Every structure is written in structure tokens, then in C-alpha cells.
Amino acid sequence: MTAELIDGKKISQEIRKGLEKEVAELTAKGMKPGLAVILVGDNPASRTYVTSKQKSCRAIGMESVLIEYPADVSEKELLDKITELNADDSIHGILVQLPIPPHISETKVIETISPEKDVDGFHPINIGKMMTGQDTFLPCTPFGVMEMLKYIGINPEGKHAVIIGRSNIVGKPMGQLLLNENATVTYCHSRTSDLQSFTKQADILVAAVGRAKMVKAEHIKQGAVIIDVGMNKDEHGKLCGDVDFEDVKDKAAYLTPVPGGVGPMTITMLLYNTVKSAQNRLNDRNGN
Numbered sequence: 001m002t003a004e005l006i007d008g009k010k011i012s013q014e015i016r017k018g019l020e021k022e023v024a025e026l027t028a029k030g031m032k033p034g035l036a037v038i039l040v041g042d043n044p045a046s047r048t049y050v051t052s053k054q055k056s057c058r059a060i061g062m063e064s065v066l067i068e069y070p071a072d073v074s075e076k077e078l079l080d081k082i083t084e085l086n087a088d089d090s091i092h093g094i095l096v097q098l099p100i101p102p103h104i105s106e107t108k109v110i111e112t113i114s115p116e117k118d119v120d121g122f123h124p125i126n127i128g129k130m131m132t133g134q135d136t137f138l139p140c141t142p143f144g145v146m147e148m149l150k151y152i153g154i155n156p157e158g159k160h161a162v163i164i165g166r167s168n169i170v171g172k173p174m175g176q177l178l179l180n181e182n183a184t185v186t187y188c189h190s191r192t193s194d195l196q197s198f199t200k201q202a203d204i205l206v207a208a209v210g211r212a213k214m215v216k217a218e219h220i221k222q223g224a225v226i227i228d229v230g231m232n233k234d235e236h237g238k239l240c241g242d243v244d245f246e247d248v249k250d251k252a253a254y255l256t257p258v259p260g261g262v263g264p265m266t267i268t269m270l271l272y273n274t275v276k277s278a279q280n281r282l283n284d285r286n287g288n
């Protein structure tokens with residue numbers, strides 16, 4: 001048996017079609033959704049991602065502003081800009097592309113963004129709401145994974161989900177979203193002993209470690225759903241995930257490709273969150 005591919009581009013297109021309609025309706029009501037993206041420094045991968053975010057916004061009729069700073073910008077200048085954007089009524093979503101240079105506190109940056117405009121879903125208030133199952137902006141990559149599971153008809157309830165990775169933006173929220181849907185969740189990480197003994201139990205395995213092709217057939221259970229969040233270069237400089245696609249494809253039931261899997265969903269859920277923010281603002285304006 002060969003695994004069925006979970007096509008992130010196709011799922012994204014369908015979600016974006018629906019969002020385009022909502023954007024048109026919001027625009028007609030004087031609430032055109034606007035996203036501000038802040039890029040610090042000139043990391044080529046970050047530039048690719050922010051360019052893609054801008055293009056995706058414009059393709060569905062949203063406004064998108066890119067604010068660029070050199071790598072040596074002061075923390076104060078960056079935080080002042082965020083404060084200014086918090087007060088700008090034409091902006092419904094604000095994000096600072098990560099990673100940022102080490103002289104700037106990521107925590108301060110995230111906490112300066114108003115929770116109402118935190119379309120990345122990284123602010124502790126929004127993380128707390130997610131953890132307690134309240135309606136909020138969900139972190140885009142794990143949110144995208146949940147949408148992919150829904151699309152292929154996989155209900156996490158009662159399944160054993162194993163997450164490899166414990167980053168604040170992917171691993172930790174991924175486990176929480178699966179738990180919210182009644183999965184039994186195990187987190188594995190760099191200090192986990194005998195990784196394979198856990199991953200082999202997974203009905204749903206999410207790899208988010210940043211190590212090229214580390215998940216092999218021997219790590220997975222026959223018929224598992226394998227979600228690859230990795231974005232690495234292989235020995236030939238070619239983009240690849242954390243999962244060895246060729247090795248696992250005849251053992252998994254479902255598999256996300258890299259590229260074309262989780263990546264496009266991350267941007268789609270950012271659009272979703274920004275449209276939701278504009279809708280929230282309209283509801284506030286109308287006293288709903």
C-alpha cells in the first residue's frame with residue numbers, strides 16, 4: 001500500500017476561495033482586512049515567507065503592508081512600531097517574522113502585539129485561551145495541521161498522537177490542539193530516550209524537529225498518519241522535511257509532502273486569522 005498524500009496546496013486553495021468571499025463582504029462593509037508584516041534583517045528564507053504572505057493576502061483582496069528593518073534595529077524602535085500598528089484601525093493583524101536577531105527579546109515583541117491583532121496566535125493571552133478551549137487566534141502551523149486532519153476525515157478522538165518537537169510555535173500548541181480534540185498526546189524531544197518506542201505507537205505522528213529525513217519507516221506504525229512540519233535542506237541542497245518520504249511512503253496511510261504540505265496551510269491559516277480579526281472588529285463596531 002502507498003500512503004495517500006495530504007495535499008496542502010489543494011486544501012489551501014479551497015479554504016482561500018471561501019476567505020476571498022468573506023474579504024469581499026467585509027470590504028463592502030468598510031472593513032477591508034489588513035495585515036502588517038514586520039521583517040527584521042535579511043534572512044533569505046524569512047524574506048521568501050513574508051513575500052508569500054503578502055502575495056497571498058493580495059490574491060484574496062486583503063491589504064498587506066511590509067515593514068522592513070535592518071538587523072541592527074533597536075528593540076525600542078521595533079516595539080514603538082508595533083505600538084503604532086496596534087492603534088492603526090486599518091490594520092487587523094500584526095506579525096513579526098521569526099526568527100529575530102538575538103539582541104531583541106522575542107518575548108517582549110510577542111507581548112507588545114495587541115492580543116486582538118495577534119494573528120500568529122503567539123501572545124500568552126491567546127495561548128492561554130487556546131489551552132482552556134476558548135475561541136481565539138490559533139497558531140497558524142498547528143491550526144493548519146488540524147484543518148488537514150479534518151479534510152481527510154481523521155478524528156483525533158481516542159487516537160494516540162505523538163509530537164516530536166516542543167517549540168512554542170509548533171510542537172507545544174500542536175499537542176494542545178490535538179488534546180482539545182480528545183487525542184491522547186505524547187511529546188518527544190531531544191532528550192527523549194528511545195524515541196522509536198514512542199513514535200511506533202503513534203496513530204498520528206507529527207514531526208517538527210528540524211532534522212532532515214530523521215523519521216524512517218522503522219519509527220512508524222503501519223497505517224499511521226504522518227504529518228511533516230520540517231523544512232530542511234538535504235545533502236544535495238534540496239528542500240526536504242523531517243520525514244524520509246521515500247522510506248515511509250509504503251508504510252503510512254496518509255503523508256504530507258514537503259514542499260506542498262503543511263507550509264501552504266501555515267499561510268492560509270494566517271489569512272483566516274486576519275479575516276477573523278477584521279470580522280471581530282466589525283462586530284465590535286456594530287455592537288454585536
Ligand SMILES: Nc1nc2c(c(=O)[nH]1)N[C@@H](CN(C=O)c1ccc(C(=O)N[C@@H](CCC(=O)O)C(=O)O)cc1)CN2
Pocket residue numbers: 048049095096097098099120140141169231239258259260261262263264265266267
Ligand atoms: N511570525 C512567524 N514566524 C514564523 C512562522 C510563523 O508562523 N509566524 N513560521 C515559520 C515560517 N513560515 C511562516 O512564517 C512558513 C514556512 C514555510 C512555508 C511554506 O509554504 N513552505 C513551502 C516551501 C517554501 C520554499 O520553497 O522554501 C512548502 O512547504 O511548500 C510557509 C510559511 C517560521 N517563522
